[in-house]
Amino acid sequence: MPSPFEPPPIDPPPSGRYDLRVLLTRRGMAAGAVIGGVVVAMVAGFAWAGGFLTPGRLDQTRLIAGFEAANGAHPGFRRNHAKGVCLSGWFDSNGAAAALSKAQVFRPGRVAVFGRFALAGGMPRTADKPATVRSMALNFTLPDGEIWRSGMNDIPVFPVRDARGFYEQLVAATPDPKTGKPDPAALQAFLKRHPESVKATALIKAAPFSSGFADARYNGLDAFFFVNKAGVKTPVRWAMVPVDAFAPAAKTAPEDKNFLFAALTKRLAAGPAQWHLIITVGKPGDPTNDATLPWPADRQTIDAGVLTVAAVEAEAAGNCRDTNFDPTMLPAGIQPSDDPLLSARSAAYSVSFTRRAGEPKTPSAYQPPHGA
């Protein structure tokens, strides 16, 4: 008989140690509550981090849902800049930007480039219009396997400052199902809330559109940092400035629904089209976090080299169709700025890419004639 003053044995008999009926005792329930509490707390923390506790917030899937609501369902296509054609060519660096950036692409020499010309907007079969915003997306494949991707538009500034502004503009511009047209009051309300968009839109409207893809200037819009060998960071913006002389856009759209793309193919049949990569060097105080604001016109520019576009081809498996032109895919020597659009673009492009990757494919609206 154990003495009542003796402590109970630390180890209960082996037969009883794993008897889960102990959970029904006071000690077992207390322990069970501790274990349950730990598990519940971890699940709650995980759910909070994943945004499950704040379902109304603007996240990447909601932003892409905004595009799908505005444009309808177009499986297999990008949710924005849906109508496009693939380009191929090369970039000849002259070495002039190497003092500001250690990126291999800026050493003198040639790197292969592929990319995509497209129209802004989420409708892959929309008709080309003279004043549709056009884009050039590029992939530079550097000798050691590094990759630089950039997406540029032929507007001088971006109409919105961040993802929230983009989403609100998208919702305001979404056609009302009753009238089939966007509600003008919603657009007015958007502009009232976003004075930066009013200013940016005025700058965009003041810049004349070019006649086609080949004579358009494509602006990177977001700011980046160049980092040189010494580690010095310089704020920059870049643009592809056409060698072809600027011709103003037509007043009315020709009958051909693909006239901008057809003109590009015809232009390339006469020889490669070229652009100078112009780097604008920012000064301290120039906004790097707001793509709606232009930098002062007197900023130093550097001509870093010439992009040659030799050919276009229809979107197809394994070419530009299957590439995510995420502007944050950068080589060493180029860093993203604090521009909130960069992270938002990266996130939204990723969702768009994942969705279309798993969707059935249909041929793109514009098919260049074979051998073009």
Add this chain to the structure above:
Amino acid sequence: MTPSFSPLSRLLHWLMAVLILAMLVIGIAMVSSLGHYRGLVAIHRPLGILILILAAIRLINRQFNPPPALPRAMPKLLQAAAQASHWVLYGLMFALPLVGWAMLSAAGNPIVLAGAWHLPPILAQNVALYAVLRPAHTVLAFCFFAVILTHLAAALLHALIFRDGVFASMTVRRSHSS
């Protein structure tokens, strides 16, 4: 009493516990974020590769420092569940970074760790395959989190209910009980 894991095994266990939990939280936060997406992805990729390397080191260490046997009194069913869950944890420690690496390869995306330091693709570009691997990465991550929670609950069951020294074999024993 169950003997302890070797100090190196315990170090690897707890280091990886912190890294993997951080990784799962970063991953789930990343895919719902707009403003923090880029920054979180920039941590997610190299951290994933670090976990892959640590998992390999841990598997090698396991050959030199085998885990202590479970208490003989533990029911065979519980022992089997413990063994199985540990192999599932090992499997996921390898599978998640490898599926992540494979999916970026299939997407044709650059796999940047830091600066110019990047990994080669382990698959040819194939978006149809990417479309399978990308959701698989998420599903496996949720499985990993569930198995980790089960593992943690079981460890606490050993500590608070069974009191058989299994929990202490991976933590620090009070001096008198060693």
